[in-house]
Amino acid sequence: xxxxxxxxxxxxxxxxxxxxxxxxxxxxxxxxxxxxxxxxxxxxxxxxxxxxxxxxxxxxxxxxxxxxxxxxxxxxxxxxxxxxxxxxxxxxxxxxxxxxxxxxxxxxxxxxxxxxxxxxxxxxxxxxxxxxxxxxxxxxxxxxxxxxxxxxxxxxxxxxxxxxxxxxx
Numbered sequence: 001x002x003x004x005x006x007x008x009x010x011x012x013x014x015x016x017x018x019x020x021x022x023x024x025x026x027x028x029x030x031x032x033x034x035x036x037x038x039x040x041x042x043x044x045x046x047x048x049x050x051x052x053x054x055x056x057x058x059x060x061x062x063x064x065x066x067x068x069x070x071x072x073x074x075x076x077x078x079x080x081x082x083x084x085x086x087x088x089x090x091x092x093x094x095x096x097x098x099x100x101x102x103x104x105x106x107x108x109x110x111x112x113x114x115x116x117x118x119x120x121x122x123x124x125x126x127x128x129x130x131x132x133x134x135x136x137x138x139x140x141x142x143x144x145x146x147x148x149x150x151x152x153x154x155x156x157x158x159x160x161x162x163x164x165x166x167x168x169x
Contacts, residue, residue: 014094014124015042017083021053022158023064024140026132030098033126035071042092043068047080054141054165067155084119095123100133 016031020043034041045060055063057078068074079086083095095115097108105125112123128135135153144150144162151159 011039012037013040013042013090013092014038014096015044015083015087015090015092016096017044017046017079017086019046019048019051019053019137020060020064021055021137022060022140022154022162023067024132024135024137024154024158025152026098026100026128026135027137028067028155029129029132030096030126031068031074032071034096035068035073038094038096039073041071041074041096042090043074043076044079044083044086045076047078049080055161059161063158063161066157082118084115084121087121088119093121095121097123097125098128099125100128100135 014034014037016027016034018027020027031041031043043064045057045064047057053060061076061078064076065074068076087093087095095112097112099105099108108123108125112125115121115123132153140150140153140162143153144166150162154162
């Protein structure tokens, strides 16, 4: 057997879910690490109709596709509903989540246990690179809104889109 498509082998898939409004270097760190461990990594962009994001779903998907293109095995899609249903539809047995701090763990552990109980999907926790341990999309948006420098927190293409959007608003 020479690769994941060889007869008898199964393609290893995982999903990295989130709102990604916008995608940050912390998100990219987790996605890139997952892309080295799995044959296919799905980035599932959550649709939350009760929240109005800075970027709409299509804009987020386009930005994520641009900044993950170099990995070659990342598939970016929107999803609405239960993550376990998304996983079942695509035969994805694993969810990869980054943990920034102990406070993330409490919530994520509950979600992981619920997802496993509902469907058998496993959740793998990846410790965030310490450089990004404080980083969130909300923080990036807040700092950028007030004119702060976020160039070291997001990919250049995202910074460009962020600055463009904030000039309009």
